[in-house]
Amino acid sequence: MAGLDTSQAPRGVLAAQRLVEAVAEQGDLAERHYLELKSTLNLSTKKDKEKIAKFILGAANRMPETAAAAFEGYAAMLIGVSAGSITGIPPVEMMEIAKVVQQYVGAAGPRWDVVWVPIEGSSNQVLIVIVDPPQNGQAPFPCRSNGESLTSGRIYIRADGETREANADEFDLLVSRGATSPKVDVDFAVELLGDVSPLSLDADRTLEEYITRQRTRLLDALPVEVEEPPVDESPTPLSLADLSRGGRGFANLSSGFRQVSSIVNAMTIPEERTEEAYRASIDSWEERFRAAWVNAVPQIAASRLVPVVVKITNRTMTFFHDVELKLHLEGEVFAYDYVDPKWADTLSDLELPRPPRAWGPRQLDFGISNYAGLQYAQPSISGAYTPPSVSFRNGGSVDLDLDVGELRPLGSYESEDEEFVLVVADASLTSIHGTWQLTARDHNEVFTGEIDVPVASAKDITDAARDVLGLGREVDS
Template sequence: MDTDIIPLGERALRSILDHVLSVDDEAETSYLEVKSAIDPTSKAGVAKIAKFLLGAANRRPQEAARHFRGNAVLVIGAQKASAPGIPRGVEAHELEDRLRPYLGPQFPAFEFGRISVDDEREVLFIIAQPPQDGQTIFPCHKDFQGQDRRDNLEDGAIYVRGTSNTRPARAGEVLALVERARGGGKSSIDLDVEIVGSISRVDRIDEVMEQIYHLEEEQFSTPQEPATQTSPPAFLASGLASSLFGRAQPLSPQKRAERLEAWRSQKRTYIARGREHFLGVGLPGVGIRVVSRDRFVAKPHLIVTFHGCEVLDHLTADNADYEKIVEPVVRQQNPYEVGLDPSVYRIMPREYPVAWSNRGGDAEVVLTPESFRPNVRWESDQDDYVILARNPQVGAVTVTWVLTEDGNDTVTKGEFEVPTGDLIDAADLLKAAFFEDA
């Protein structure tokens, strides 16, 4: 088995699993432990996982770095020639909550991997992070008494990884960990931050939005013959198609006047909301690429600020809806449409590592992944948000970033310039995004 790899990703995990299937208990080392059948939802199972993580965290950095780039792996649900797995459904955050009483509040992050056995079972991998010079000693924080005394945990005890098991530390090992803690603190962070994708520039946004809203009001205010109500006016036939086809039953003059007045009172809100939908659909998404040079960064908190820019939710072409750009004076009711429209809500998975918002006149993106690994590229997806320069005439924008690390008081900062994309006319963008076939 090649141990000069980072034990993340399906290929690496399958290589480890194949090794376990070949040699079983002989696979166990200071960086690899195997448990054929434990229940991660039981007290005994949680205690066994906690013991492994405590021992892995209390390794010496130079020794740990010889294999798996300093990581250590616990394989659950495998043995020689067989991988029965464990029942699916072990949620990472739930297991972390069960482990926290044993590990304490300052314990380093750890990661999870899975390989499916069948529809109901999987092999679970617990990956401990590389130990670092300057890290404190990590004692156990809670007692556990199991049926097998080898599984017991003692509050305040220090556990270390032996050649093939986790055990209480000896005096020399405790002193070595004290020296690790005196290792001068963590080394400085050298971070490369790049923007993936284009910072957009769009001209005449407000003008085009006002124009199409004026057209909506004009069409509603101008009585039309029933025979012509399904034909778009000349202005929209040239590329900006109308949403006013097939109106509901005609309103009385009084009702029409009341509805138009109510629409006018909300026009600013409608335009602001429609502008977000228009640009979210029409503009390309942006991502951020990060590489930490020769340094493991635990639980980073990276704030990237695009100065003089605006951030908006990125929407796919399938979300394009002209009536979300221009709110009709009278919206037709679909009898088959029930409840709220889910497309207007941004629903993110729990602990999603990317968040974005507007701060004053700047766009801010916050990245909170589990870690940045040495010389390994971390990149966010390009379908989260779009970045728009507020001044469409600028050729570049300034990007600054601020990084903090869990357990480290040092603040690392950076700044660079990013060229903007080609200037786009809002009318052309609207036609391309919503009426390409018109």
Template sequence: MGIVDSSKLPIGNRARAAFIAALEASDDRVERHYLELKSGFDLNSKADRRKVVKFILGASHRDPAKAARHFDGYAVMVLGLTLDGVAGVPKFELMDLERDIDTFAGTDPPGWDVDLVPASGGRDYVIVIVDPPDDKVRPVLQSSDALQSGDVYIRVEGATRRATGSELIAMMARAGTQAQGAILDVSVEPDGVLHSLVIDVAELRELVDWHRDRLKAQLEDTAPRSPFAVLQGSFSTDRRSEREFLDAVEKWRDEALEEPESGIHDLASQMSRPFILKIRNNTATSLKEVRLELAFDAPVTALYWQGQDNTLDLFADRPKNWGTDSYLTPSLTGLRPLVAPNAFEGSIRIATQRPAELVVEMRRLHSEQSLSTPDEDVVLVLFADGPDAIPDTVTATWRLTAGEVNEVLRGSFKLDMSRGEWREPLHWTIAQLRGDVPEEDE
């Protein structure tokens, strides 16, 4: 007897072909509440199509917890297993099956799909896949020879049949619970403004080239000038080869020229006020596993907030100076600071830096509770190459979901802009870095 793996839904041509092979090697004892097998089937027949409708309706009424243990919650019906030496079903029109499902299950039927696995002689095995139960009760909507209007079907172990009274009560109870928890009423408001910073992009690009030239010159300044140059070079303390160093410098330059404002990200994250959201549950029902996604209608940059210090390093992500990336010095690349838990019991993180996309996740939002995101997490900045490029407001759109609630809540709010003029301070800082400051201005 073939071993049929029901731990996950078979996905892809190879997996589904192997699944069919295992079913062909088994028998009808493998049929369960999540799997039905049919031989000698013909979807050109109304009677056979309505058996599929019956299975789809019945599978949708299974207990969700029990259904989740097999095929990721999906139910599977396989048509065309070998009978009298003939495998597969004849060619058919999918629209005929869709029409019958609309007729008997309505325009909001359970989610379903069909996949074909080639058999022989121009025939196919048909795999009907039904979505996991959504706790809706769907009776048959029209009578026929095989189906009776008003009947409610359920898929049980090895059979699809009419639901008993107790089963129908359990379905209605689940549907009622789902309906009670389906109402989302959550307010999302910003605290404060969005920072806009006027910068001179051309001057930042010039600084990129200056850094590139300075880094490349370090190789010439440290090149050995003795007959043993090659031997001395082989014992360089820098973990990078000269070629790796030069390639890294050029790669950094290309990326920095594409986004020159990246050179002041660290400075902006220290000098700007963190972005805070106020989130309130307006209902008497607690929510768990709340997820809030935000996007903006302008090229806003999201940065992780940093505490101010006494160092100022523009384009801090540039390659280390030649000779300083030593095997003798431990590399801290990739390490991130630990974040201590806080009363927020959640997180706000940057999904996309620019254009900014944020994700807020909360383990629980109690009934009529208001929460604010931590005030030392994320900074939002709009870099502008001139005052005229700054809009008066920016609109943020958001999408909120919660665990065990089959509803999506959407909304938006406007953010006022603060304006910071950074061109002159940056000009002076860059001139000082390059040694271009006149003595009387030092």
């Protein structure tokens, strides 16, 4: 259909003028479900105003996908145009038209408007009646009053070239249209609050120094063979009195030594390990410690980084229920559970194996160690388990899942604080790109968006790791 542009609705005077000129070239051939032509109508009569109401009802009772094919879903009725002729009609006030039309379409009926197009050299104007696009969620619009060509309660539809009563199948489609949720204009914002950082750790000043110091301490505890100095065996003459006093003193001293020795022996257990087994235990400990250190580093980092909070903002006036968000962050980024610093400052907290006991006899504790901590014992307080608001999965990138719940109009949601941290493996990255998907009850679609998260400067956790390892002060066993 040359010259007829259906890509835009004729809602302004200029667009309406172009439509009038194009339709005049085509005449009735231009009529479709979105366009009806009337060469003339006498709008001083109720009968002709009724024809406008019939077109409005029919256009509003189209299916949304059908209507969307032209005029952005709108429909237009041109009055005062025919093939090769633009005659127009005498202008009439909108109020005079609406008083009659609203009797048939009802106060809650379809929305419509008019555009008057002037005709050069004539007092007449072309009237264009424009009907808003039909929407999912709209029930069928019935006729609200009886007229010469309209019957109250009947459903009229606009088909190609005619406006008529709907048949059974068409009525079923309109009922299903009413049961379909209307498309919601969605505007969400998803943000990550907190630090997303790479890590910096000096292995020589942490892991290697700790292992070296521990190995040195443990190996230095092994006995060293010392060559005894020669003993002077020449006799020294003693008097009988000296022998008598010395004998009594030696007997007393010997008795005391025996008593002390027996007490010490009763409180200690001699070294039972062989030197070979002792050295092997040191090597085994080092191997296990290095393996455990790989998992300990993220925990140290998780206790020093600022936890990340996911913030979701609803910028619409729509109330969303049972909202769930899935956020995918691309690249070498990893999520870890946040760790309170007071629970990440010892080897035991980080499940790092302690070095073996240094070589030598060990003392019996007579079970005292089992009771040493009783004065510090706290009663266990059980409570309902509260699941985290964010769950995550690592795998070369990270996926975050949030069960948001309700999201009020113009409201926002923030995940719980101190739940997780994000660590970037590639220190050269300046930002992390992500995508998100949001779903909600009663909305049969997936809302999507993208997010770019800036990467902060590297976080040096060397000093924190040294504190955990006890470096910089005397290393205890």
